Amino acid sequence: MVNPDHPIRTLISEAAIQERVHLLGQQIESDYRGRPLTILAVLTGSLIMLADLVRRIRISHRIALIQASSYRGATTTATTLVINEAFAPDVADRDVLLLDDILDTGRTLAALIRHVRDRGARSVRTAVLLRKLGRQEVPLEPDYCGFTIPDVFVVGYGLDYNDDYRHLPYVGVLGEHQGASGPVSHPRS
Numbered sequence: 001m002v003n004p005d006h007p008i009r010t011l012i013s014e015a016a017i018q019e020r021v022h023l024l025g026q027q028i029e030s031d032y033r034g035r036p037l038t039i040l041a042v043l044t045g046s047l048i049m050l051a052d053l054v055r056r057i058r059i060s061h062r063i064a065l066i067q068a069s070s071y072r073g074a075t076t077t078a079t080t081l082v083i084n085e086a087f088a089p090d091v092a093d094r095d096v097l098l099l100d101d102i103l104d105t106g107r108t109l110a111a112l113i114r115h116v117r118d119r120g121a122r123s124v125r126t127a128v129l130l131r132k133l134g135r136q137e138v139p140l141e142p143d144y145c146g147f148t149i150p151d152v153f154v155v156g157y158g159l160d161y162n163d164d165y166r167h168l169p170y171v172g173v174l175g176e177h178q179g180a181s182g183p184v185s186h187p188r189s
């Protein structure tokens with residue numbers, strides 16, 4: 001199941017993820033009761049969390065998907081974010097919760113927040129499974145966050161390396177160098 005050339009150390013266990021996602025679902029359910037909620041999941045990394053999270057939210061809500069790909073210019077180091085909303089229905093007058101796998105620099109979510117606001121959403125909030133410490137370039141506080149992690153490359157529970165490892169039920173550190181890891185915290189109840 002796991003490529004022996006790429007050993008993986010478990011950073012967040014399956015049980016810890018399930019417990020945390022359950023709590024986030026309860027929190028979202030209580031925050032959005034009576035409101036027209038659309039959970040807009042960012043492809044592809046958030047798909048596994050999406051499936052688990054929505055089954056913990058027992059209020060009426062819609063599910064939609066959006067894709068954001070960044071491309072580096074041939075002659076410059078600047079990156080362009082291309083948004084594909086082929087599977088995102090109308091969000092006008094909806095309370096949108098953007099769901100992403102990981103907050104790294106923050107550029108993706110910041111651009112998507114602007115995009116969804118421009119589409120006329122009533123409100124826009126963000127939920128992420130992971131937030132990487134020491135990497136953020138854009139000021140942005142996720143409204144719902146599963147775990148804060150150190151600056152290591154992680155895979156599993158939706159996150160990939162070379163389009164593999166998304167299926168792992170836990171989050172692990174890939175290709176680890178000694179001392180790169182640290183404690184995982186649970187920032188919100």
Ligand code: XMP
Nearest residue numbers: 102103104105106107108152153154159160
């Ligand atoms: P920004 O920098 O815009 O990007 O916050 C977030 C996106 O970067 C990818 N990313 C990772 N993917 N393991 C991954 O599999 C990682 O450790 C990692 N760090 C960033 C991811 O696609 C995320 O949506």
